[in-house]
Amino acid sequence: MRQPAQERGRRRRDTLLDAAVELLGEGGFDAVSHRAVADRARLPLAATTYYFRSRDDLIAAAFELMVDRDLAVTRERFTARIRRLGAAAGDRPAPAGGAAAPRMSARAAAEALAAALLPRDETERLRHLALWELYLRAGRDPALRPLARAWTDRCRATTAELLRIAGYPAGPAAVTLLGAAADGLTIEAVVEARPNAVQSMVEIMSHALDRIRMTEGA
Amino acid sequence: MRQPAQERGRRRRDTLLDAAVELLGEGGFDAVSHRAVADRARLPLAATTYYFRSRDDLIAAAFELMVDRDLAVTRERFTARIRRLGAAAGDRPAPAGGAAAPRMSARAAAEALAAALLPRDETERLRHLALWELYLRAGRDPALRPLARAWTDRCRATTAELLRIAGYPAGPAAVTLLGAAADGLTIEAVVEARPNAVQSMVEIMSHALDRIRMTEGA
DNA sequence: AAATAACTGGTACTGCCGTACCAATCTGAG
DNA sequence: CTCAGATTGGTACGGCAGTACCAGTTATTT
Secondary structure: OOOOOOHHHHHHHHHHHHHHHHHHHHHOHHHOOHHHHHHHOOOOOHHHHHHOOOHHHHHHHHHHHHHHHHHHHHHHHHHHHHHHOOOOOOOOOOOOOOOOOOOOOHHHHHHHHHHHHOOOOHHHHHHHHHHHHHHHHOOOOHHHHHHHHHHHHHHHHHHHHHHHHOOOOOOHHHHHHHHHHHHHHHHHHHHHOOOOHHHHHHHHHHHHHHHOOOOOOO | OOOOOOHHHHHHHHHHHHHHHHHHHHHOHHHOOHHHHHHHHOOOOHHHHHHOOOHHHHHHHHHHHHHHHHHHHHHHHHHHHHHHHOOOOOOOOOOOOOOOOOOOOHHHHHHHHHHHHOOOOHHHHHHHHHHHHHHHHOOOOHHHHHHHHHHHHHHHHHHHHHHHHOOOOOOHHHHHHHHHHHHHHHHHHHHHOOOOHHHHHHHHHHHHHHHOOOOOOO
16 A cells, blocks of 8 residues: 555545644654544545554654655755855765865854754754654664664765765765764754754854864774 | 652652663653553552652653663763773872873773763663653653753763763863764664664764864863 | 551543444546 | 446444542551
């Protein structure tokens, strides 16, 4: 039942998935019951079991969707910010190895990173939180583990790419260090909702970008 | 009902708390029901509602206990390892500012850190996971937030102290950077259970300790 | 010893959950 | 047009949850 045969079915499945993502953000996975999802999607209860083998299956699919959306948003916000700064006019982000010279200040790069990674309002904060809840769940549910690994791998790749775009190309070790630190700071911001989260991340990351020797990773 | 008046009551409360911590590790908080806790503690069901206002209250208390234990274990493992290395014979870890000279190699310090932070077996992995689950829950439950903040604050303080002991005294920004990175890497290890987690953390942290200029934080 | 408070343990209430089931309806391929 | 397969929606079942309740017992205070 992974892909419904009929067009209407596919749309219904997507509707359910959207509802699940919403609920996941609003209340964590306790809020994602068949009944709640069906109500939110304005579909009958049985639709949820028809399009998804089980609740776990539905949640896994929602996780996948949220990861896709999250990465897309991060990348888009970062590049939009860079573009707005007019830093590199004709610099193409070729995936291979064309390293952009460090045209940006460490502070500007850190600000772009923080703006791209941190949630902007309460809704986004809760969505982020849900993503991490899902990620942690993979620690107990082997079925979710591949998705979790894919998320971190894609996050690292994105981090590497963003750093390169900003003119701070980094080796694997430095990417992991900065990525893990960004993760840690993001979780902290998302969970504790301290008021100065953005400023804090900017400070830490610009500190790191300033002082660390990035290349020659392990 | 925070502190039972009678001795037996206090013991019973502790028994319940221990049971809750065990269950939390084994199955996350879905596994922590009044009934499960009471069964595990070999106490009648009503004992749980007698000693704790509610399930949330019980879980919060268990969180507090787990944090205490976790920090104690981390610190103890780290110092034990340092002591075993016989690095500094008469070096007292005075809490003020007595900076130990970098006697250890970055690699040795990173190894001690990884050994202190990362879980050693599956049981510990699950306990760690539970701790993070609890932490994340604070993102939705304001009652848990002070505990969450206390945990990160104490973690940072411990990180700073361990670094100083190892001969790598660091300013606030560097401590936050390294602490957040350690958090990120720990979560990754705990959730994804990749085989090379220890080696990976050692590499990243020693890379960081080697290359970053630690002092002069924000 | 008497009175008051702490504690015990058994039971019951109410509610939501995941999932199964199935008759009715719709849709697209032949 | 026909019909098999896809889809729909309503309902039901069995289970476990949190918490309330209360008669009985034990400890502490006066």
